[in-house]
Amino acid sequence: xxxxxxxxxxxxxxxxxxxxxxxxxxxxxxxxxxxxxxxxxxxxxxxxxxxxxxxxxxxxxxxxxxxxxxxxxxxxxxxxxxxxxxxxxxxxxxxxxxxxxxxxxxxxxxxxxx
Amino acid sequence: xxxxxxxxxxxxxxxxxxxxxxxxxxxxxxxxxxxxxxxxxxxxxxxxxxxxxxxxxxxxxxxxxxxxxxxxxxxxxxxxxxxxxxxxxxxxxxxxxxxxxxxxxxxxxxx
Numbered sequence: 515x516x517x518x519x520x521x522x523x524x525x526x527x528x529x530x531x532x533x534x535x536x537x538x539x540x541x542x543x544x545x546x547x548x549x550x551x552x553x554x555x556x557x558x559x560x561x562x563x564x565x566x567x568x569x570x571x572x573x574x575x576x577x578x579x580x581x582x583x584x585x586x587x588x589x590x591x592x593x594x595x596x597x598x599x600x601x602x603x604x605x606x607x608x609x610x611x612x613x614x615x616x617x618x619x620x621x622x623x624x625x626x627x628x
Numbered sequence: 629x630x631x632x633x634x635x636x637x638x639x640x641x642x643x644x645x646x647x648x649x650x651x652x653x654x655x656x657x658x659x660x661x662x663x664x665x666x667x668x669x670x671x672x673x674x675x676x677x678x679x680x681x682x683x684x685x686x687x688x689x690x691x692x693x694x695x696x697x698x699x700x701x702x703x704x705x706x707x708x709x710x711x712x713x714x715x716x717x718x719x720x721x722x723x724x725x726x727x728x729x730x731x732x733x734x735x736x737x738x739x
Contacts, residue, residue, distance in 0.1 A: 518671075547727070556632070556717050556729030557672070570726065605671055616662065617719075617727065619672040 516540065518620035520606050526626045532594040535623045539587070539608030545569075547617065548581055548591050549605040557605055563589065596627045630655040630722055632730040640736040641708055649703040649733045651718035656696045659721040663692050663703050666715045666732070675716075676703070708737045 519538040527533050539546050544565050549557035560579065562570040565586035574581070578597070583589040593600055603622040631654045641647050651661070660679045664672040676685045676692040678701070684693040691704040701718060715732040722728065 520671075549729075554731070556719075556731045558729070559727060562725075607672075616674055616677050618674065619664075621671040624669070 518606055518608050518618055520604075520620035520623055522623055523621060524624050524626075526628065527596055528628050529598055530595040532592065533596055533625060534590050534592045535604050535606075535625075537589045537591070537606030537620060539589070539606070540610065540618055543608035543610040543618075544586070545609040546583055546589050547607040547609075548589070549607065551603045551605055551622070553602070560591070560604075593625075596625075598627050601625055601627045630658075630720060630726070630728050632718065632720055632728050634716075634718060634730040634733050636733060637731065638734040638736075640738060642738050643708060643710060645708050645737075646704070646706050647708055647735075649705070649716050649735070651701040651703070651730055653699045653701075653720050653728075655722070656699050657723050658696065659723055659725075661692075661694055661701050662719045662721070663690075663701075664717045664719065666717060668714075672717065705735075708735075710737045710739050713737050 521536050546563040548560045551557040560574045561581045563583040566583045581591045603624050605622045606620045607617045609617050633652045635650045662677045663675040666672050678685050678694045689706040694701045713736050715734045717732040719727050719729045
Protein backbone atom coordinates (compact mmCIF):
# COMPACT_ATOMS: atom_id res chain seq x y z
CA UNK A 515 0.00 0.00 0.00
CA UNK A 516 1.13 3.57 -0.61
CA UNK A 517 2.57 5.40 2.37
CA UNK A 518 1.82 8.81 3.82
CA UNK A 519 2.57 11.54 1.30
CA UNK A 520 3.64 15.05 2.16
CA UNK A 521 4.49 18.12 0.11
CA UNK A 522 6.50 20.16 -0.27
CA UNK A 523 9.59 18.39 1.05
CA UNK A 524 11.44 21.64 1.68
CA UNK A 525 10.35 25.24 2.11
CA UNK A 526 12.31 28.40 2.82
CA UNK A 527 10.43 31.57 3.70
CA UNK A 528 11.06 34.85 5.43
CA UNK A 529 9.55 35.66 8.81
CA UNK A 530 6.03 37.06 8.71
CA UNK A 531 5.29 35.19 5.47
CA UNK A 532 2.68 32.46 5.24
CA UNK A 533 3.20 28.80 4.37
CA UNK A 534 1.05 25.73 3.92
CA UNK A 535 1.86 22.04 4.06
CA UNK A 536 -0.16 19.19 2.61
CA UNK A 537 -0.58 15.61 3.77
CA UNK A 538 -2.29 12.63 2.19
CA UNK A 539 -2.62 9.75 4.66
CA UNK A 540 -2.70 6.05 3.93
CA UNK A 541 -5.99 5.17 2.31
CA UNK A 542 -8.65 4.29 4.86
CA UNK A 543 -6.78 5.65 7.87
CA UNK A 544 -9.20 7.62 10.00
CA UNK A 545 -6.68 9.19 12.36
CA UNK A 546 -4.25 11.84 11.15
CA UNK A 547 -1.57 13.63 13.15
CA UNK A 548 0.61 16.67 12.54
CA UNK A 549 3.86 16.87 14.50
CA UNK A 550 6.53 19.54 14.79
CA UNK A 551 10.09 18.30 15.21
CA UNK A 552 12.71 20.86 16.12
CA UNK A 553 16.31 19.86 15.45
CA UNK A 554 17.64 17.57 18.17
CA UNK A 555 14.24 16.94 19.74
CA UNK A 556 11.52 14.36 19.44
CA UNK A 557 8.35 15.18 17.51
CA UNK A 558 5.74 17.22 19.34
CA UNK A 559 2.08 16.69 18.53
CA UNK A 560 0.39 19.78 17.10
CA UNK A 561 -3.02 18.41 16.17
CA UNK A 562 -4.82 15.10 15.86
CA UNK A 563 -7.83 14.46 13.64
CA UNK A 564 -10.31 11.60 13.77
CA UNK A 565 -11.90 11.63 10.33
CA UNK A 566 -12.57 15.35 9.83
CA UNK A 567 -12.99 16.21 13.51
CA UNK A 568 -10.29 17.57 15.81
CA UNK A 569 -9.44 15.24 18.72
CA UNK A 570 -6.55 17.18 20.25
CA UNK A 571 -5.13 20.58 19.35
CA UNK A 572 -3.95 21.56 22.82
CA UNK A 573 -0.38 22.22 21.66
CA UNK A 574 -1.25 24.04 18.45
CA UNK A 575 -0.32 27.77 18.60
CA UNK A 576 -3.72 28.86 17.38
CA UNK A 577 -2.78 32.49 16.96
CA UNK A 578 -0.66 31.54 13.94
CA UNK A 579 -1.21 27.87 13.14
CA UNK A 580 -4.32 26.35 11.62
CA UNK A 581 -5.14 22.94 10.20
CA UNK A 582 -8.05 21.36 8.46
CA UNK A 583 -9.00 17.95 7.15
CA UNK A 584 -11.83 18.38 4.75
CA UNK A 585 -13.78 15.22 3.87
CA UNK A 586 -11.69 13.28 6.39
CA UNK A 587 -8.89 12.47 3.94
CA UNK A 588 -6.20 15.04 2.99
CA UNK A 589 -5.07 17.63 5.47
CA UNK A 590 -3.34 20.99 5.30
CA UNK A 591 -1.37 22.77 8.00
CA UNK A 592 -0.88 26.52 7.67
CA UNK A 593 1.34 28.99 9.46
CA UNK A 594 0.48 32.68 9.20
CA UNK A 595 2.62 34.65 9.96
CA UNK A 596 5.74 32.54 10.40
CA UNK A 597 8.34 33.22 13.08
CA UNK A 598 11.99 32.21 13.23
CA UNK A 599 11.22 29.61 15.91
CA UNK A 600 8.86 27.81 13.53
CA UNK A 601 11.89 26.42 11.67
CA UNK A 602 11.45 22.68 12.04
CA UNK A 603 10.41 19.52 10.27
CA UNK A 604 6.64 19.08 10.08
CA UNK A 605 5.65 15.44 10.10
CA UNK A 606 2.32 13.97 9.18
CA UNK A 607 1.31 10.52 10.39
CA UNK A 608 -1.77 8.37 10.05
CA UNK A 609 -3.21 5.42 11.90
CA UNK A 610 -5.91 3.00 10.96
CA UNK A 611 -7.98 0.55 12.91
CA UNK A 612 -6.82 -3.03 13.09
CA UNK A 613 -3.15 -2.18 12.57
CA UNK A 614 -2.18 -2.54 16.21
CA UNK A 615 -2.56 1.20 16.64
CA UNK A 616 0.70 1.68 14.81
CA UNK A 617 1.42 5.13 13.39
CA UNK A 618 2.87 5.49 9.91
CA UNK A 619 4.83 8.63 9.11
CA UNK A 620 5.38 10.64 5.98
CA UNK A 621 8.82 11.96 4.96
CA UNK A 622 8.16 15.37 6.49
CA UNK A 623 8.45 18.96 5.29
CA UNK A 624 11.55 20.85 6.37
CA UNK A 625 10.70 24.50 6.98
CA UNK A 626 13.37 27.17 7.28
CA UNK A 627 12.26 30.64 8.36
CA UNK A 628 14.83 33.37 7.68
CA UNK B 629 1.84 14.79 33.03
CA UNK B 630 3.58 12.06 31.03
CA UNK B 631 7.25 12.70 30.28
CA UNK B 632 9.48 10.48 28.16
CA UNK B 633 13.25 10.47 28.40
CA UNK B 634 15.92 8.53 26.54
CA UNK B 635 19.41 7.72 27.67
CA UNK B 636 22.00 8.07 26.33
CA UNK B 637 21.46 11.03 24.01
CA UNK B 638 24.21 9.75 21.73
CA UNK B 639 26.06 6.48 21.43
CA UNK B 640 28.99 5.35 19.30
CA UNK B 641 29.89 1.68 19.07
CA UNK B 642 32.14 -0.50 16.89
CA UNK B 643 30.48 -2.73 14.32
CA UNK B 644 29.37 -6.10 15.63
CA UNK B 645 28.70 -4.97 19.18
CA UNK B 646 25.39 -5.68 20.91
CA UNK B 647 23.81 -2.57 22.39
CA UNK B 648 20.88 -1.39 24.49
CA UNK B 649 18.94 1.85 24.17
CA UNK B 650 16.81 3.02 27.06
CA UNK B 651 13.46 4.76 27.24
CA UNK B 652 11.79 5.89 30.48
CA UNK B 653 8.31 7.27 31.07
CA UNK B 654 6.83 8.80 34.20
CA UNK B 655 3.24 7.54 34.05
CA UNK B 656 2.79 3.77 33.82
CA UNK B 657 -0.79 4.11 32.51
CA UNK B 658 0.16 3.69 28.88
CA UNK B 659 -1.73 2.06 26.04
CA UNK B 660 1.33 1.04 24.04
CA UNK B 661 4.95 1.95 23.34
CA UNK B 662 6.49 2.23 19.90
CA UNK B 663 10.13 2.38 18.81
CA UNK B 664 11.03 4.31 15.68
CA UNK B 665 14.11 4.86 13.59
CA UNK B 666 14.81 8.21 11.94
CA UNK B 667 17.50 8.69 9.31
CA UNK B 668 18.86 12.21 8.72
CA UNK B 669 16.39 14.35 6.80
CA UNK B 670 13.83 11.56 6.71
CA UNK B 671 10.57 10.69 8.40
CA UNK B 672 10.12 8.05 11.08
CA UNK B 673 10.11 4.32 10.39
CA UNK B 674 8.31 2.11 12.86
CA UNK B 675 10.47 -0.68 14.27
CA UNK B 676 8.45 -2.34 17.01
CA UNK B 677 5.15 -1.75 18.78
CA UNK B 678 4.54 -3.20 22.24
CA UNK B 679 1.02 -3.24 23.62
CA UNK B 680 0.60 -2.51 27.33
CA UNK B 681 -0.23 -6.17 27.99
CA UNK B 682 2.96 -7.41 26.32
CA UNK B 683 6.42 -7.76 27.76
CA UNK B 684 8.48 -7.78 24.59
CA UNK B 685 8.50 -7.80 20.81
CA UNK B 686 11.14 -9.07 18.43
CA UNK B 687 11.95 -8.33 14.81
CA UNK B 688 15.13 -9.71 13.32
CA UNK B 689 18.09 -8.35 15.28
CA UNK B 690 15.85 -6.06 17.32
CA UNK B 691 14.21 -6.88 20.61
CA UNK B 692 12.16 -4.41 22.61
CA UNK B 693 11.03 -5.00 26.17
CA UNK B 694 8.48 -3.18 28.28
CA UNK B 695 8.24 -2.95 32.07
CA UNK B 696 5.24 -0.74 32.81
CA UNK B 697 5.61 -0.90 36.58
CA UNK B 698 9.06 0.63 36.44
CA UNK B 699 8.27 2.93 33.51
CA UNK B 700 10.98 1.54 31.28
CA UNK B 701 11.51 0.09 27.85
CA UNK B 702 14.72 -1.09 26.25
CA UNK B 703 15.61 -1.63 22.62
CA UNK B 704 18.25 -4.29 22.15
CA UNK B 705 20.17 -4.36 18.87
CA UNK B 706 22.24 -7.46 18.24
CA UNK B 707 25.38 -7.53 16.12
CA UNK B 708 25.19 -3.88 15.17
CA UNK B 709 25.97 -2.81 11.59
CA UNK B 710 26.94 0.56 10.09
CA UNK B 711 23.50 0.64 8.47
CA UNK B 712 21.98 0.78 11.94
CA UNK B 713 23.35 4.32 12.35
CA UNK B 714 20.35 6.58 12.89
CA UNK B 715 18.36 8.27 15.64
CA UNK B 716 16.11 5.95 17.63
CA UNK B 717 12.98 7.38 19.22
CA UNK B 718 10.49 5.85 21.58
CA UNK B 719 6.91 7.06 21.88
CA UNK B 720 4.23 6.19 24.42
CA UNK B 721 0.53 6.30 23.72
CA UNK B 722 -1.42 7.25 26.80
CA UNK B 723 -4.86 6.11 27.75
CA UNK B 724 -6.11 9.54 26.62
CA UNK B 725 -4.93 8.74 23.08
CA UNK B 726 -2.00 11.15 23.28
CA UNK B 727 1.33 10.13 21.77
CA UNK B 728 4.41 11.53 23.49
CA UNK B 729 7.88 11.12 22.07
CA UNK B 730 11.23 10.97 23.77
CA UNK B 731 14.10 13.15 22.50
CA UNK B 732 15.85 10.21 20.82
CA UNK B 733 19.21 8.48 20.96
CA UNK B 734 21.63 9.17 18.12
CA UNK B 735 23.45 5.94 17.28
CA UNK B 736 26.65 5.73 15.28
CA UNK B 737 28.06 2.30 14.38
CA UNK B 738 31.68 2.53 13.37
CA UNK B 739 32.90 0.08 10.69
